[in-house]
Amino acid sequence: MSKISNKFSLPIPFFFRCLKGYNGQQFSTDLMAGIIVGIVAIPLAIAFGIASGVGPTEGLVTAIIAGFIISFLGGTKVQIGGPTGAFIVIIYGIIQQHGLIGLSIATIMAGIMLVLMGVFKLGNVIKFVPYPVIVGFTGGIALTIFSTQMNDLFGLGLTNIPADFLHKWWYYFQNVDKVNWGSFAVGLISLLIIIFSPKVSSKVPGSLIAIIVATLAVWALKEFDIWEGAKSIATIGDLYTLPEGMPAPSMPKLDLAEGETILGIVQSLFPAAFTIAILGAIESLLSAMVADGVIGGKHDSNMELIGQGVANMVVPFFGGIPATGAIARTMTNINNGGRTPVAGIIHAVVLLLVLLLLGKLVGLIPMPCLAAVLIMVSYNMSGWKTFVSLAKNPKSDFAVLMTTFILTVVFDLTIAIEVGLVLAIVLFLKRTSEAVSIKVFHHEIDPTNETDLELHEDKLTIPEGTEVYEIDGPYFFGIANKFDEIMQNLGDKPKVRVIRMRKVPFIDSTGIHNLETLCQQSAKEGIHVVLSGVNTNVRKTLQKAGFNKILKEEFVCSNINEALKKARTLV
Numbered sequence: 001m002s003k004i005s006n007k008f009s010l011p012i013p014f015f016f017r018c019l020k021g022y023n024g025q026q027f028s029t030d031l032m033a034g035i036i037v038g039i040v041a042i043p044l045a046i047a048f049g050i051a052s053g054v055g056p057t058e059g060l061v062t063a064i065i066a067g068f069i070i071s072f073l074g075g076t077k078v079q080i081g082g083p084t085g086a087f088i089v090i091i092y093g094i095i096q097q098h099g100l101i102g103l104s105i106a107t108i109m110a111g112i113m114l115v116l117m118g119v120f121k122l123g124n125v126i127k128f129v130p131y132p133v134i135v136g137f138t139g140g141i142a143l144t145i146f147s148t149q150m151n152d153l154f155g156l157g158l159t160n161i162p163a164d165f166l167h168k169w170w171y172y173f174q175n176v177d178k179v180n181w182g183s184f185a186v187g188l189i190s191l192l193i194i195i196f197s198p199k200v201s202s203k204v205p206g207s208l209i210a211i212i213v214a215t216l217a218v219w220a221l222k223e224f225d226i227w228e229g230a231k232s233i234a235t236i237g238d239l240y241t242l243p244e245g246m247p248a249p250s251m252p253k254l255d256l257a258e259g260e261t262i263l264g265i266v267q268s269l270f271p272a273a274f275t276i277a278i279l280g281a282i283e284s285l286l287s288a289m290v291a292d293g294v295i296g297g298k299h300d301s302n303m304e305l306i307g308q309g310v311a312n313m314v315v316p317f318f319g320g321i322p323a324t325g326a327i328a329r330t331m332t333n334i335n336n337g338g339r340t341p342v343a344g345i346i347h348a349v350v351l352l353l354v355l356l357l358l359g360k361l362v363g364l365i366p367m368p369c370l371a372a373v374l375i376m377v378s379y380n381m382s383g384w385k386t387f388v389s390l391a392k393n394p395k396s397d398f399a400v401l402m403t404t405f406i407l408t409v410v411f412d413l414t415i416a417i418e419v420g421l422v423l424a425i426v427l428f429l430k431r432t433s434e435a436v437s438i439k440v441f442h443h444e445i446d447p448t449n450e451t452d453l454e455l456h457e458d459k460l461t462i463p464e465g466t467e468v469y470e471i472d473g474p475y476f477f478g479i480a481n482k483f484d485e486i487m488q489n490l491g492d493k494p495k496v497r498v499i500r501m502r503k504v505p506f507i508d509s510t511g512i513h514n515l516e517t518l519c520q521q522s523a524k525e526g527i528h529v530v531l532s533g534v535n536t537n538v539r540k541t542l543q544k545a546g547f548n549k550i551l552k553e554e555f556v557c558s559n560i561n562e563a564l565k566k567a568r569t570l571v
Helices: 002-008 014-018 024-051 056-073 085-119 131-148 165-174 181-200 206-223 228-232 262-295 301-318 327-335 341-357 367-382 384-390 395-410 413-435 477-488 509-524 536-544 560-570
Strands: 437-441 466-472 496-503 528-532
Touching (some): 014 056, 014 341, 024 085, 024 341, 085 262, 085 301, 085 367, 131 165, 131 367, 131 413, 165 395, 181 206, 206 228, 206 367, 262 301, 395 413
Parallel strands (some): 466 496, 496 528
Antiparallel strands (some): 437 466
16 A cells, blocks of 8 residues: 555655755845846746737736746746746747637646646656757747747737748738838847846846836837837837736636537647647756756656646636746846745745736837847747757757757647657667667687676587577567568578577567567477577566467576577487
8 A cells, every 4th residue: 555655646845845944044045036036037928928929917927826836836946937938939829720718728738737747757758858859949949939029129010920930931021111110229229238238247137127228218209209200119008908916817718619519629729738738848847957957956857747737727717828947037046046946936926016016117118129038038049059069960860950940940849849759769769779789690609708608618619500699689679670681681591599688678569579470480490499598577578478388488598508508409
């Protein structure tokens, strides 16, 4: 009973682990870190909300609720959660196809998947997603985010912009005559402030400085009629209605069309929900791993997935969007002294105060300034230096990277992740099968290169009419056919086949089937099969599969000496 309870017991959130020994000094550093991270998160939350196709309020609400829950229930000391740039593309696509209700359902579904991943301890499995796949779709997302900001950066004022990358840019070029040079000037100046402000002071984020400067400048130009063209520069308040206060929780209303069922909606949204869950899991656990390297800690990946899942199950009831761990905000938290989840909770409180008290001021922020913030985010996400370095790696890795990147940009993230993972798996299997070697011995075996020979043996002679095949590597479906081909190409048929398996760590069902077929075919041809050096795990696998019905136990030897003695008696 205890084994069952331990296997399925839930991990403990880091918030409760950190309470032991918590003191006033730690609280003061967490307080300062939380305030600074909250300030940094303001422009990002607003920008991500707008870029995703919802609005600034939804971005702030997501940062508040998800940020609190991820810190309170997560599996890291310093993780800061909220909306991130990685979700922009997929959120926008879901809204285009299924509307806001579809987004809410997909987010809740993704939250459930994340919780189940954590409960069934799949946190470590997510870490095995190949690096070229991660770099490829991250770079693709960055380019897609950049392309979505051209309308606001140049003040084109376009509506019904195509969702796909190529048509979007063609639409931009068709309307190049509509450029608002005032908007472009605001965006360009904001971008320069973001780029160069860290060289003056790294304590205050450049995005916040740019927003303050641009907002004050555009407000003054409009308020005092300094420049007539300033009136055409769009602000958040011109495009979005900002509520005064926190939205009340409400159940998403599902309006079913004629012939439509809830099950049908769930099935249609499953791929998008799965992508949100996988993307959220990858990004949050990568952020946690980076944080561990900086603070010398160790996160609980399963608890982190549960915290992320609960956050994504809750935010849709407040109109929020998918959330995950944010690397930039997490690093800001670490660099300013945050060492417990309390800092993340304080960051959520700071954002709540902004929403409650400064909602009207948020409405004055110019849209081209937010575009500049997101352009900088996309540049930092792009990882172009990693693209250059991976180009020097094996061509297969670079092919996976570029395939994932192109599919993300041209099609969508769901297809990119699926194809990228399949390609990576195929290449991994190809490399593994190529690494597995099969040697054939006809006359003698050199004892100096062996580990399972008896020490007194000076020379090991293979009896006449006997062939020894040595498999070096896992006996799985990728190598089974290769073994068949080698034996078929040998020509003359021996009286005894000794299959040496001392270097076979495991065998799968295809390998077992291949071995059974070999034994049965050899028996028909009057050839005896002897196995040598089968390790304990492989032997157990063969026994469970009923292999002893095909080959008796006396033909399974512990080492090559015994196998060759058996072969001599058979010859």
